[in-house]
Amino acid sequence: MSKQAIMAWEDLALGTAILSPGNAKELRTGDWRSLKPKLDEEKCIKCSLCAMYCPEFCISVDAEGFYRPDFYYCKGCGVCANECPKDAITMGKEGE
């Protein structure tokens, strides 16, 4: 078995179809991240534009009304920081 393969060809569904719809949610895209968004709560006006622009749809509102990314999925692409009308989001290096 090749160390690069995730399964034997015999176990693939017909035509490589996916038989369990919605399983894309298991894909941890967060481990692609090299930059991490950081929210300045003083500047944030809770407009939700970051959540609307997020290509992973992984930003949701918390109990205080702030929009927070789910870092299991956040790729650190920086679209949210770029679109924020108040420059409330800055991209810092992952792990700092």
Place this chain on the structure above:
Amino acid sequence: MGKRVGLEVSLAVAEAVKLANVDVVSAYPITPQTHIVEELSVYVASGELDAEFIPVESEHSAMSAALGAAAAGARVYTATASQGLALMHEILFIVSGMRMPMVMTVANRALSAPISIWNDHGDIMAERDIGWIQIFAENGQEALDLTLCAFKIAEDKRVLLPMIVNIDGFTLSHVIEPVIIPDHAEVDAFLPPYQPVLKLDTQNPVTFGPVGVPEVYTEARKQLEQAVIGAKPVVDEVLAGFGAAFDRQYKLVEQNGKIGAKTLFVTMGSLGETCMTAVDELMAEGQDAGQTRIRLWRPFPEEEFLAACAGAEKLVVIDRALSPGAVCGPVASELKSLFYGRPGAPEIINVIAGLGGRDVTVREFKEMFALAGSGKLSGNYMMWGVESHAS
């Protein structure tokens, strides 16, 4: 037991598609295939065939709509030729990779430039690697019969692949031949309704055609390769079943002329019939001549071909397509690979002939035989009948 009629071969193919009770015909007209889908559109318009006819704006769309219909679980048919087949190219891989059964007639035609509406195999030889089952008919009856068989083969649970029936453009498509049209009840008994294994269904959602990351793509291609190779015994079985039901026998590879002859012609498609006449005449003249006709092209019937050529010392392989810059023509290339390293392998002489509708006559086959016998057909291949100041 069917009725024998004089019918243009294109219309005979349309009859077969009607008898197969297809659900969807998605097609764009292109010479020399047009009469097939034109006739089918008449059947649908008149209510004679209860199917959706999708008149698309290009062959790319024809194959895309056919793919969608197959994914929805329909029995699907389309037909094309030449530039149309080339325009379908990228979708053809998707249909086989997604394991969608469907049947397509390719009325083989040369590719431009220069523009040629006439027959050769340049169109299908550019699509050798698409992962479809590919078979060649030699005459009108075979075109009808193989079309019926193709649905049964493609939809077999052990296969689940798309299939192309090649018929030579004009030489077959536009010629009126005596053809036996089977009764509908006979066809219904032979070809039961299609039962898809997977289909688009909101109650049981599946995802077709996802991304295949490097960790899975090789395994996905292995699955396709195994399906194509594994189709061979099913093709054989379905053809045998057809023979039992309709009393017309077809094999993966056919032999003609003297069995065990030292020199064999190898043909594919309608030129085989012209060659048969030449071989008959050569035998009548006392020559040691035979012929092997390849019917199934993908998967290539290796064992059957080797058995049909047992004892031969020379194969005169006719290629109806030119692969510029290649070592030889596509059929000869296949056969050289097959014979490489085998003890007692025959000499393979490759003649590229019949390009863009150029006739290859009985007399010319006999000339080839004489030249092959005298050792004058050498080199990797010879383009037959090229007019040149050098000759």
